Each structure stands twice: as C-alpha cells, then as structure tokens.
Amino acid sequence: MRRESREYNYDWMLWSILDHAAKSCDGTKKEYENLCTLIPHFRDVLDALVRHGEPGRLFLNLLSDYCQRCISAHDNGKKVALTSFCVATPILYAFDMVPVCLEAMTVLGTIVLKRGTAEYLDYCCEVGFTETSCSAQRGALGAFLAGLAVRPDIIVCDSPGICDTNANSFAFASSYLDIPFYQLNYPPSLTDERATRYHREDFKNLIVFIQEQTGNTLDEDVLRTVVEETKKQDNLASELLELQRIVPSPVPGIYDLLLYGGKFMTGGLKIYTTLLESMLETVKRNAERGVSGTTSSREKARGLFCYIDHYTTNMRFWDWMDYNEIAHLGSLLFTFWQEGAVYAEDHENETYRIETDTMDTMIDSLADQMSRMPMVKQIRGPYDAPGMWLDDSLGAARLLHADFVAYIGTMGCRNTWGMVKLLARDLENRGIPTMVLYVDAFDDRIASWEAMTDKMDEFIALRRIGL
Ligand code: SF4
Known part of the structure; x- marks a missing residue:
C-alpha cells in the first residue's frame, strides 16, 4: 500500500466526508448550490442523495452517524463487532455493541472515494489473502488488516456453506488480527424442523460467545x-x-x-x-x-x-x-x-x-x-x-x-x-x-x-x- 494511503484511517475518511455531506443539507438552497461549485470531487455523489429530498438527507445522516459510531466506539466504551451484511444487526445493538459491516464499509468507500478501494483490495492480497475472494469484503478489509480502521473486539459471520469466500474473509481477519471469531452455520434447508432447531441453537451459542468475549449482558x-x-x-x-x-x-x-x-x-x-x-x-x-x-x-x-x-x-x-x-x-x-x-x-x-x-x-x-x-x-x-x-x-x-x-x-x-x-x-x-x-x-x-x-x-x- 502506498505511503500516502496510510496517512488517514479509512473509517475516519468516510466519516469525515459523510459528516460534511450530511451537514451540507443544513444550509439554504443557495448555500448548497454554491458549495457544490467548490467540491467537484464530491458534488455528484452528494447530489445523488440530496436531490431526493428528505429521504436522501436522512440517509446521509444515517451514514454519518454509522461511521461516527464506528470511529468513536472505543472512546465511548463500546465493543466493536466486525460483521457481514448477512448478519442481522439487532442482536448486536441489543448488546450495546457497534456492528461494523464490512460490505457496507466497502460500498461507502466505493461510492464516495474517487480513487475507489483498489489499494485496500490489493493490500489483502499483499498480506496473504486470496485474490479470488469476494471484493465486497476485501474492499474495506484491507484497511482493517492495515490497522487503518477501528480494531474490532470480535468477529461474527454467517456465511459458511452459503458463500465460503465471504466466510474466509472473516476467518482470515480473525487469524491475521488475532481476534475472537464466531461463525453461524447454515444447513442447506430452511423450513424443516431440524433446520429451525439448528439455527436457534447456533444463535444461542452466539449469544454466549458475545457475553463471554465482551463482558456485556443481554438486558431484556x-x-x-x-x-x-x-x-x-x-x-x-x-x-x-x-x-x-x-x-x-x-x-x-x-x-x-x-x-x-x-x-x-x-x-x-x-x-x-x-x-x-x-x-x-x-x-x-x-x-x-x-x-x-x-x-x-x-x-x-x-x-x-x-x-x-x-x-x-x-x-x-x-x-x-x-x-x-x-x-x-x-x-x-x-x-x-x-x-x-x-x-x-x-x-x-x-x-x-x-x-x-x-x-x-x-x-x-x-x-x-x-x-x-x-x-x-x-x-x-x-x-x-x-x-x-x-x-x-x-x-x-x-x-x-x-x-x-x-x-x-x-x-x-x-x-x-x-x-x-x-x-x-x-x-x-x-x-x-x-x-x-x-x-x-x-x-x-x-x-x-x-x-x-x-x-x-x-x-x-x-x-x-x-x-
Ligand atoms: S455470494 Fe459471496 S462472493 Fe458473491 S457477493 Fe455475496 S458475499 Fe460476495
């Protein structure tokens, strides 16, 4: 990875851009239009959301808030779970944790950074992860492996058997960064009684894992x-x-x-x-x-x-x-x-x-x-x-x-x-x-x-x- 790419943390850059983007909606229309003339690199992505009115602005706020939680998690005494888009977040929020979804972080980099995420994608391979893996995780994973993002406290994924390339990303991150790891497994069927029982037991084990690894408890x-x-x-x-x-x-x-x-x-x-x-x-x-x-x-x-x-x-x-x-x-x-x-x-x-x-x-x-x-x-x-x-x-x-x-x-x-x-x-x-x-x-x-x-x-x- 080039030295200049190591100057700023990936998650901090995303937060910084998205936070400014969200604030740009606070001014008048004229102020917004003048601002757009000054930010040629970000004007298009900003406008892609702002022109959708309130939902676009709310989404920018959501993105800024999400990134803010990520970069300030440890300062706020919260534990961070590196996770996948296949993992539903409610259980992690119920544990008062900060879930950081690798694929979402990749998408944010892909859409807001003009240079994209190529350097981070390639960095994964530089440290030994396979180049035939999924770019959805690898785009942001490179930043985590390079220490250019918040250090997760635990890693949770749920794709073994469904997408092994996805699951391997999390397994690699766990091994490379030496972070405790839990993977939910999935049988090939969904609706039969055995599959339901398996899902629920596996999920309960996840809860035990989170409690043990974070010291957080689940409040009803x-x-x-x-x-x-x-x-x-x-x-x-x-x-x-x-x-x-x-x-x-x-x-x-x-x-x-x-x-x-x-x-x-x-x-x-x-x-x-x-x-x-x-x-x-x-x-x-x-x-x-x-x-x-x-x-x-x-x-x-x-x-x-x-x-x-x-x-x-x-x-x-x-x-x-x-x-x-x-x-x-x-x-x-x-x-x-x-x-x-x-x-x-x-x-x-x-x-x-x-x-x-x-x-x-x-x-x-x-x-x-x-x-x-x-x-x-x-x-x-x-x-x-x-x-x-x-x-x-x-x-x-x-x-x-x-x-x-x-x-x-x-x-x-x-x-x-x-x-x-x-x-x-x-x-x-x-x-x-x-x-x-x-x-x-x-x-x-x-x-x-x-x-x-x-x-x-x-x-x-x-x-x-x-x-
Ligand atoms: S199936 Fe797997 S490899 Fe394909 S996008 Fe989904 S996570 Fe990535």
Whole structure:
C-alpha cells in the first residue's frame, strides 16, 4: 500500500466526508448550490442523495452517524463487532455493541472515494489473502488488516456453506488480527424442523460467545426495544414493497439502496425507522399522483436485479436507471422475508415472525430473522430447490411485473457463478429476458462502468425492452 494511503484511517475518511455531506443539507438552497461549485470531487455523489429530498438527507445522516459510531466506539466504551451484511444487526445493538459491516464499509468507500478501494483490495492480497475472494469484503478489509480502521473486539459471520469466500474473509481477519471469531452455520434447508432447531441453537451459542468475549449482558428491556423497532421497520418495508407493485412504480430507484443499506447498518435502531417513514411518505405521494418514482415521473421499463447492484463511484448505477426511466424493482438484497412481506404470499412457511413476549421468544425471532437474511436464504442450497434462488427471483419478477432480470455479482461469487447460467436459462424459459453481467460490483478494474452500461444498453435494445 502506498505511503500516502496510510496517512488517514479509512473509517475516519468516510466519516469525515459523510459528516460534511450530511451537514451540507443544513444550509439554504443557495448555500448548497454554491458549495457544490467548490467540491467537484464530491458534488455528484452528494447530489445523488440530496436531490431526493428528505429521504436522501436522512440517509446521509444515517451514514454519518454509522461511521461516527464506528470511529468513536472505543472512546465511548463500546465493543466493536466486525460483521457481514448477512448478519442481522439487532442482536448486536441489543448488546450495546457497534456492528461494523464490512460490505457496507466497502460500498461507502466505493461510492464516495474517487480513487475507489483498489489499494485496500490489493493490500489483502499483499498480506496473504486470496485474490479470488469476494471484493465486497476485501474492499474495506484491507484497511482493517492495515490497522487503518477501528480494531474490532470480535468477529461474527454467517456465511459458511452459503458463500465460503465471504466466510474466509472473516476467518482470515480473525487469524491475521488475532481476534475472537464466531461463525453461524447454515444447513442447506430452511423450513424443516431440524433446520429451525439448528439455527436457534447456533444463535444461542452466539449469544454466549458475545457475553463471554465482551463482558456485556443481554438486558431484556433493551432487547425488547430493539426487537419492537425491528418489527416496526419490517412493517414499513412491507408497505413500501406492496406499493412497488404498481405500474408505474412510485418507488424511486435509489430507495433500493436506502432500504437495504439502512437495514444492514442500522436495523433495529430508530434512525432507520425514521428513514423508512420518510421514504414511505414520498412513495405514497407518488402513488396517489399515479406517477413513477423516476426524476421524469415516467417509466419505460421495470428491471429486477436477481443478486446485487453495482456500486460504482457517485452511485452512477441508480442514476443510469433513473436517466433511462427504468424502475429499479430492487435486488435480492431487498428481501428479508418478514411475516407479511408481499413476496411471501403462498410462501408463509419461509418467513420469520417477531414475537416480543419473553426473552426466549425474542431470541428465537432474531435467530429466524438471521437465517433468512439476503443470500443466506437463497444461496444456501440447490438454486432450484423450493424457497431458493430461482423460486425467489421468479416470484419477485412476477409479483413486481419485471420486464427483465439482470445479474451483477463479483469475481469471487463462486456459488452464484456456478448456478447463474442455469438460473438465467430457467427465467428465460419462463418468458423473462435475463442478462448476466460479467462485471464486479465493487471493482471497476474488472470491467469499467462504461463496459457495463454498453452491455445493458445492448441488451435492452436487442430484446426491445420498454418498446
Ligand atoms: S455470494 Fe458473491 S457477493 Fe455475496 S458475499 Fe459471496 S462472493 Fe460476495
């Protein structure tokens, strides 16, 4: 890693940029416009959120708050858990810990740093981690391995068997940094009694691990507050997804990122509820007016992303969708499988139910929630088994009236690369145009943003989508 890259901590840089970005919304419109002329490197990413009004500003606040918690955790006497987007945060917040989600930290670096995260990606390999691993973790992991971010007190992941490249990142970090590590395991099935029992026992062992390693205890009242907040958030998300079925979709494309990004970072906290409430208000307004959530209020086509999105600098992916008047119907990261979710119709046995009566019911509810996190649910078993990737993609495509489905992943996605052509074939056989993009969502060096949009343009034109 170059010496100049070691000058500032990665998490501090993110906080510093995002904190200023959040504060830029406090002034008048004129002040904001003048500010934009002075910050050519950050203007586009800032505007990608600010022009969405209150939800955009709330999301900036959430990001700034999240990074602030991260850099000041130890000063505030809090323990830090390095974790994955597949790990639901409520249990960690109930323990009064600071969860630091590697993938979220990577995305933040990818979208706000002009130079991206290449140096940190490569640093992982410099110290011995494999270059064929997932860039979603590696982008930020390099900074943690280099000591350029808060030192975690524990590491928790839940992807062994689902995505081993993900799990290996956390195992490597644990070994390299000598930090206690817990990995939740997942059987290939989800809904049978043995799998449920396994998930719950494993989750209880996680709780024991956290207690032993941090000295923190689980307070029933705190747990109930977090769990009730989670339930409220699930209901808001369900309402939003229900409205997304309308043609044209009243949901602005960027809400996809706001919904799952907010959840991965602050699920169970009030700050995320406030964001969802604000998003829902805008969506309801659009629905009442019968307009699309795109900037032009028009909708030419509807696209569903069957895995993840593309996190190139300045959030250009969502802008591109918006500019082309394509409604973003969400990605796999959009679905959490709470009870009552619109996509769970006729699949009720695949959902989790939050119960707050006793300590045990709350813990079981969170165990069930954790076992249905995006990717953990769909990629754990054969792609075409009930409740897995094909089932969920097909269900969402039909429910949301998708005109096409697209796959974006990373070079490290061995599990999804092994199945994606079959998935695409099966979707095509059912009449849904499906495109596989050979790009890396977090590393533009694999394929440039321009190469990606060329492919998207070509696909949309050739398949006459939206015509
Ligand atoms: S499935 Fe792909 S994107 Fe998801 S964690 Fe694994 S390698 Fe990364």
